[in-house]
Amino acid sequence: xxxxxxxDDHPMIVAGLRSLLDGMEDVNVAGSCGNAIDSLPLLKxxxxxxxxxxxxxxxxxxxxxxxxxxxxxxxxxxxxxxxFSDRGYITRMIDNGASGYLIKSASAEEIKGAxxxxxxxGLYLSLSMEQLLLNxxxxxxxxxxxxxxREKEILGLIAEGLTNNQIAGRLYISPLTVDSHxxxxxxxxGVNNTAMLVRFAVENRLVE
Amino acid sequence: xxxxxxxDDHPMIVAGLRSLLDGMEDVNVAGSCGNAIDSLPLLKxxxxxxxxxxxxxxxxxxxxxxxxxxxxxxxxxxxxxxxFSDRGYITRMIDNGASGYLIKSASAEEIKGAxxxxxxxGLYLSLSMEQLLLNxxxxxxxxxxxxxxREKEILGLIAEGLTNNQIAGRLYISPLTVDSHxxxxxxxxGVNNTAMLVRFAVENRLVE
DNA sequence: TGGCATATCCCCTAAAAAGGGGATTTTTCT
DNA sequence: AGAAAAATCCCCTTTTTAGGGGATATGCCA
Numbered sequence: 001x002x003x004x005x006x007x008d009d010h011p012m013i014v015a016g017l018r019s020l021l022d023g024m025e026d027v028n029v030a031g032s033c034g035n036a037i038d039s040l041p042l043l044k045x046x047x048x049x050x051x052x053x054x055x056x057x058x059x060x061x062x063x064x065x066x067x068x069x070x071x072x073x074x075x076x077x078x079x080x081x082x083x084f085s086d087r088g089y090i091t092r093m094i095d096n097g098a099s100g101y102l103i104k105s106a107s108a109e110e111i112k113g114a115x116x117x118x119x120x121x122g123l124y125l126s127l128s129m130e131q132l133l134l135n136x137x138x139x140x141x142x143x144x145x146x147x148x149x150r151e152k153e154i155l156g157l158i159a160e161g162l163t164n165n166q167i168a169g170r171l172y173i174s175p176l177t178v179d180s181h182x183x184x185x186x187x188x189x190g191v192n193n194t195a196m197l198v199r200f201a202v203e204n205r206l207v208e
Numbered sequence: 209x210x211x212x213x214x215x216d217d218h219p220m221i222v223a224g225l226r227s228l229l230d231g232m233e234d235v236n237v238a239g240s241c242g243n244a245i246d247s248l249p250l251l252k253x254x255x256x257x258x259x260x261x262x263x264x265x266x267x268x269x270x271x272x273x274x275x276x277x278x279x280x281x282x283x284x285x286x287x288x289x290x291x292f293s294d295r296g297y298i299t300r301m302i303d304n305g306a307s308g309y310l311i312k313s314a315s316a317e318e319i320k321g322a323x324x325x326x327x328x329x330g331l332y333l334s335l336s337m338e339q340l341l342l343n344x345x346x347x348x349x350x351x352x353x354x355x356x357x358r359e360k361e362i363l364g365l366i367a368e369g370l371t372n373n374q375i376a377g378r379l380y381i382s383p384l385t386v387d388s389h390x391x392x393x394x395x396x397x398g399v400n401n402t403a404m405l406v407r408f409a410v411e412n413r414l415v416e
Numbered sequence: 417t418g419g420c421a422t423a424t425c426c427c428c429t430a431a432a433a434a435g436g437g438g439a440t441t442t443t444t445c446t
Numbered sequence: 447a448g449a450a451a452a453a454t455c456c457c458c459t460t461t462t463t464a465g466g467g468g469a470t471a472t473g474c475c476a
Contacts (some may be wrong), residue, residue, distance in 0.1 A: 010313045016224025072352030105218040148452060163432065177454050182432075193462085195406045196369030196431075202410040356422060371462065385424050391464075400464075401432085 006032035070097035100124035278305035307330035355395035
């Protein structure tokens with residue numbers, strides 16, 4: 001019997017996941033929670049084997065929460081859930097201790113398979129063929145590059161329409177520095193102007 | 209008693225919505241379907257009052273399906289469901305006959321309220337305060353401007369990262385003409401650089 | 417057939433970004 | 447403590463965009 005817990009702020013997803021999991025005879029849903037901070041005390045109370053965790057939570061990011069959970073409960077497995085098959089997020093979640101990554105369009109069978117893969121010590125990645133075929137952007141050979149904190153920050157400001165000078169003013173750094181970061185972003189993304197950069201960033205939910 | 213039908217390709221959402229709707233005493237879930245084309249014959253068989261419809265379906269867009277449903281079954285109400293509170297989509301769905309727009313993070317109470325608003329002839333828009341506060345961009349007073357055919361075409365090419373010269377070459381027109389269109393786009397959108405233009409366009413699904 | 421929106425083309429200047437270098441300090445991790 | 451990564455800053459040139467302005471053709475519709 002596998003005891004699972006759900007952390008997601010979308011009631012529809014929680015109800016759906018719970019309903020799909022309830023239909024599995026060897027899975028027991030211990031509870032659910034709509035945010036990160038309240039979830040940790042709840043996890044202490046129950047002996048949970050596996051946590052389903054949305055990567056976009058209202059308070060702290062899934063990545064942070066994953067790190068915390070793995071630190072406090074090393075035996076507990078983490079299955080990240082997300083709307084998108086976002087390569088950048090996937091790798092970052094895995095790096096921070098997640099054992100699986102499931103997209104919200106997963107079927108009951110896929111979820112079942114994912115649970116068993118993860119519980120037997122494996123790594124499950126939900127990159128189904130449909131996603132690969134239907135979303136060429138998110139899954140294109142262009143892997144989402146690893147950005148530094150500063151680069152992400154500046155990418156966000158670029159996408160908001162600020163110029164190098166405005167960004168420099170906002171961050172109290174030289175416009176030349178902003179320009180360097182901007183050039184690094186272009187290089188990392190393999191694009192050659194702002195339009196492509198912003199489009200890529202918005203489509204891959206790196207901004208917003 | 210209100211008979212509803214769900215069209216969504218995400219099993220988790222279908223299960224979740226079904227579970228939340230089953231908990232309402234005056235609602236009866238007649239069935240569900242994972243794509244647009246198979247849904248129409250199913251709707252013919254049952255007397256459905258209200259259809260919950262994802263705006264992103266694998267085959268045809270929610271907007272097209274909404275149009276079709278309203279044409280074939282004029283008495284049937286359509287409730288659009290989406291992950292985002294995207295103004296562009298909302299208006300287009302409403303224009304094509306939808307009576308409501310619900311985001312997937314809606315609570316059971318919100319869904320209940322939406323159903324009753326719609327069934328009593330009203331228009332329900334899920335633009336909760338959190339969304340308004342968290343996503344100032346998608347909900348800004350900025351109405352989507354009316355673009356001409358040429359402007360839409362050029363906007364698409366700008367978002368693909370082409371320069372004025374490249375666009376001119378592609379369309380066999382002068383770069384100066386492209387520049388004029390580009391300036392008109394900036395004016396119509398009320399923005400002052402390409403970054404904002406592309407972001408707005410991508411977020412409002414004007415490109416892709 | 418006259419008006420109106422659209423599309424086309426042109427002028428000018430200033431600002432911003434792209435593309436190419438290189439160098440130094442500060443964090444971060446081991 | 448020392449290496450590696452990140453962040454900072456600077457030089458140069460060319461291309462592209464932004465922000466003004468205006469003008470002519472063309473298709474559509476009432």
